[in-house]
Amino acid sequence: MRTKVILGLGAVALPLLLRNLYVIMFLVPDEMEQGPIYRIFYYHLPAFLVAACGYLTALVASVMYLVKKDQKYDAIAVAATETALAFAAVNLVTGMIWGRIIWGIWWAWDPRLTWALISWLVYFGYLMLRSAIDDPTERAKNSAVLSIFGSASVAVTWKAIEWWRTQHPGPVLSIRTGGVQKIDPMMENMIYVNFLALLLLGVIFMLVRLRQEEVQREIDGLRRYAHAAN
């Protein structure tokens, strides 16, 4: 069943991604001040939004694990975190490329950049913690707690650095600006459409990673059973 879902989502995501790539590269006009490099924005912002969805999924799954003590939620949390980290890396790298062209530097200690990097480090620590614990129950419990701590810390960091002056461009989507149109509606729609495509891709990654995690758990269980039988 899950294979069919993955294939179905892939059948929607792949043409959509290709169509978006074509539209972004050939149909949407250059931005007046930034020129063609602004096109990276169609991947930069949607990648961040997908990463945020992944972090949120990991938080919910971690809380659910602590409440229900079901390993299924731990598997969801790790799959969501790994997917979110991949998309957060895309967000960071595309932002750095844009910064090199527009600001002339690869990295500025700008609040938003700093926040994105801190979030990445916090959740990378989550994966490191998991790899350092052998017992599955202990690993699931400790990493669920770390995920809750991590999301709280990331939320506080986000608020803290919002008070700094930032050279990162401000919100442009009309849902964030209270309906004020800051960019051309065609450009804004393209961001939503590409977000949908990347979100589908993120869900596919997550489902594949989830299946790997479940198979790994099954193998571990069989190995323990074989040891006990001998």
Add this chain to the structure above:
Amino acid sequence: MTMLRHAAAIAAKDLRSEFRTKESINSTLSFSVVILLLFSFAFDPSPDMIAEFGGGLLWMVFAFAGALIVNRSFARELPNDCIDVLVASPASGASLFLGKAVACFVLLFGIECICLPVFGIFYNITWWRSLWALLGVLALGTWALACVGTFFSALTVNLRLRELMLPMLLYPMLIPALLSVMMLTNTLLTGQALPPDFSVWLRLLVGFNIMFTTLSVYLAETILVR
């Protein structure tokens, strides 16, 4: 009330044990002084530079020293399986965590009070101009470090790479608290006029402490019971 009594007993036990052996105090204190000394070799500390990032330097020292102190917090219970005895005792996980966090706070705050005059001498700063406010800010920052650090010490106590994992997990998590305490210390150290965003940083620090103390107390039992 029972919880606080148990926490006080755990804190007293930890402090008594530390003052008998002095293993954390001596090593952390000498480490802090060495770091302060090394900073002075790394750059030429003019008064203007110190006014700009003296608070940051000081808190980097305290953050390094704090990791050493909190790392020992639960690790000292590993020999003879003392940690299992503590968990099996009538003290709840929350009181065990609180007691250990308070002990770390006292040790770290003591070390900070010794390092502060040393910092003043090395870098030629009259740091006592806003003494009480500075001590208050140091106490808030130290509690953030002790509270989150002790919780992570419990989280990583059974890991193979405990000494490596603890700072790697702890420092990114502490950034909001370190950020605000560095800003506040910077202003108070040099006796500058309070900037308009002073209360924002103070609120952030207090909010961080309330939020993470609540989370830690609530989740301590989950972490400690195996």
